[in-house]
Amino acid sequence: MPSSARRRTVRVRFTGALLASLATLACHESTGLPDPASIAVGGTVVAEGTAGFAMTAPPTFVVKDADGNALSGVKFNIAVTAGGGTLTDTPGSTKSDGTSVGTWKLGTVAGVNSVTITVGGLPVFVISVNGIAGPPASIVFVSG
Numbered sequence: 001m002p003s004s005a006r007r008r009t010v011r012v013r014f015t016g017a018l019l020a021s022l023a024t025l026a027c028h029e030s031t032g033l034p035d036p037a038s039i040a041v042g043g044t045v046v047a048e049g050t051a052g053f054a055m056t057a058p059p060t061f062v063v064k065d066a067d068g069n070a071l072s073g074v075k076f077n078i079a080v081t082a083g084g085g086t087l088t089d090t091p092g093s094t095k096s097d098g099t100s101v102g103t104w105k106l107g108t109v110a111g112v113n114s115v116t117i118t119v120g121g122l123p124v125f126v127i128s129v130n131g132i133a134g135p136p137a138s139i140v141f142v143s144g
Contacts, residue, residue, distance in 0.1 A: 033071060033073060033074065034065035034066070034067075034069070034071065035065065035066070035120075036063045036064070036065065036071060036074050036119050036120055036122060037064060037065050037066040037122070038063070038064045038122065039061055039062070039063050039064075039117060039119055039122060039125035040061065040062050040064060040125075041059070041060075041061060041062075041127070042059070042060025042061045042062045042098030042099065043060055043097075043098045044057055044058070044059055044060040044098065044100070045059060046058070046059045046129050047129060047130060048129055048130040048131070048132050049104075049106050049113075049129055049130075049131060049132070050106070050131070050132060050133075050134040051106050051107060051108055051109060051110045051111075051131035051132060051133060051134060052105075052106065052107070052108040052131075052134060053105065053106060053134065054103050054104065054105040054106075055103075055104045055105075055106065055129070058100050058101050058102065058103065058104045059100075059101055059104075059127050059129070060098035060099055060100050060101070061098070061099055061101070061117055061125060061127065062094070062096075062098055062099065063076070063094045063099070063119055070094075070096040070097070070098075071094060071096065072093070072094055072095050072096040073093050073094065074093055074094040074119060075092065075093050075119075076093070076094060076099075076117055076118060076119045077117070077118040077119075078090050078101060078102070078115055078116070078117050078118075079115065079116055080104075080113070080114070080115055081114045081115065081116040081126070082112055082113060082114035082128070083106060083107035083109075083111060083112060083113030083114060083131055084107035084108070084109070084113075085104060085105050085106045085107040085113050085131075086104075086105045087101065087102050087103065087104055087105075087115065088102060088103045088105075089102040089103045090102035101115050101117075101127065106129070106131040107131060109131070110130075110131050110132055110133045111130070111131055112128055112129075112130060112131070113128065113129050113130075113131045114126050114127065114128040114129075115127050
C-alpha cells in the first residue's frame with residue numbers, strides 16, 4: 001500500500017475519533033444543570049407559627065441560575081439553627097416551582113425559629129419564623 005493511502009486512512013480515522021469526542025462533549029454539556037447562583041424565598045412565605053407545633057404551611061425557597069431561572073434537581077443541606085425545633089420529610093433536591101423545607105416543628109419556647117439552607121458555595125440562606133405562644137395547656141387555681 002502506498003504511503004499516501006496509509007496517511008489518508010489514518011487521517012480519516014483521527015478525524016472520525018475527534019468528531020465523536022466533540023459530539024460526546026457537546027451532548028454532555030447541554031444536558032448538565034446550570035450552576036446555582038442564588039437562593040430566594042419561594043411562593044409560601046410564613047411569618048409565624050405556634051411554638052411546639054408543626055407548621056401547617058411550611059415556607060418554601062427557590063434556587064436560581066445566573067439568569068434568574070428556577071432550578072430543579074439541585075442538592076442542598078438544611079438544618080434547624082435557632083429555636084430548637086425539628087425538621088422531617090425534607091426533600092433531597094430542589095423543585096423549580098419552589099421547594100418546601102419539609103415538616104418543620106417549631107421549638108417549644110415562643111421566639112425566633114430558623115432553618116439554614118446551604119447550596120454548594122453559595123452564601124447560606126436563612127428562613128426565620130416567629131414561634132408564638134399557643135393555647136394554655138392547663139389552668140391552675142391559685143386562690144378562692
